[in-house]
Amino acid sequence: MSTGKRLAKRSIIGTRVAALSDDGLYYSGMIQAVKTPAPFPENNNCINLTPNTRYTVRFDGGKVSREYRDAELIGPGFRGLAGVRLKPGQRVFLTYNGREVRADVLDHDHETDELRVQVHAPAAEVPIELRKRLEEIRLLESRKSARLADVDTDFARLADMAGDRRRASATIEVPAHHMQGSRKRGPSSSCDLGYGERDDQMNECNAALVLMSLSCSPNSPRPSAWGDRSSVSPGASSSSGSSWRSGTPSPPPVSSSFSDEGIAMDYEDKPPTKKRINIVFECTWRGCGYITGSCSSIEAHIRQTHLGPKKEGESDHEEEFYYTEREVAAAAPAPTLSHRDMCRPPHEDPDYQRQLVGSYRQGLLSTMQNGSARPISIPVTHSWSTSHSPKHIKFTGANSSPGSPGRRPRSDNKKCRKVYGMDQRDLWCTQCKWKKACTRFGD
């Protein structure tokens, strides 16, 4: 979990919202706590939202917190901008030239819902004045590329509960926005026999499901059933990572821990992200851009795909002219389980982090070849009575040879995951993100 960035299914806490302040302007903040009047004590884990629910919003940048109710908040999962009246001076965000820019409202025509806004373009010194429609305007800054900002799928809730479990709790009702990213699956091979035809007799799986759904105890701050990844700690995720992008515009950049009362102890943790520099090799043949993690494989690539087969009289290291070596920030070598950085790390644009390092010719060739024969050790004595679950014993030994069909013998190439590290998953090639065979650093 050191690095997964996606917020797993989680409560509204942490959601970014905008709320009206005393001066009549909306300010952005984050939901810090939720108070429910608790008429339904049996099920208040994050699911029981009533009109009386109070949300404590802490405004950005400071100490100020205030309580609001549902209808007063603007943001994902709450009301939208429709019907809102924006005062002059209101800070807003809008997409201008494909980029999100900040702007201030000059005036707002309530009839037509058109606004004049003054854009502070990052480049130009002179503020630009624009006419915008209300729906083109946001009160919240979106961290995502504004273009992709609002896909609002509603799939999530379907994925949530397998089959029919309505009898478990008819009262569970939740705005779908907050269930996003939930992804559950029964144990890989035991539950997949159909809930296509259901009869009145519950099979084991259904029984288990019902049990789990009931197991949300009233006091647990978050539902921890399902082995939900989010149950580990606020903002935690498994080491197998995940993505930060889902429905909600921006994940909470803060990590707080909450007591049951909704009092938030907030420790601003900005862990000194130790990064290491990793080196990748990029093919500079025009139009190629192939990247790989080792010197030898980039040279192999160039040799094969661009230069032809090596001829006799040719200069030996011709490949070296067609690739460059570049540094890439990589994850700390020893990932801990304690990072809670689900949100995108501060460097917004990963590309800025990359630095081109000229390709000096260096004695890489000789350095990286391992000239040593590999010691072959044959495991004769199994010491594996040590600790194993008494239940079922897996026989891994039988006939697993690296050359067995289906599994390729893993090249010594560093793949995206290792090169960029878990916290730069967005730099991985698509296949790596999907846990598929890497396409960037091929063999």
Place this chain on the structure above:
DNA sequence: CGTGCCGGGCT
């Protein structure tokens, strides 16, 4: 134990 990725589920 970390990594790579296959198989398979989900939307």
Place this chain on the structure above:
DNA sequence: AGCCCGGCACG
């Protein structure tokens, strides 16, 4: 088709 993840093999 794109995405995600369990689980397993490899090192």
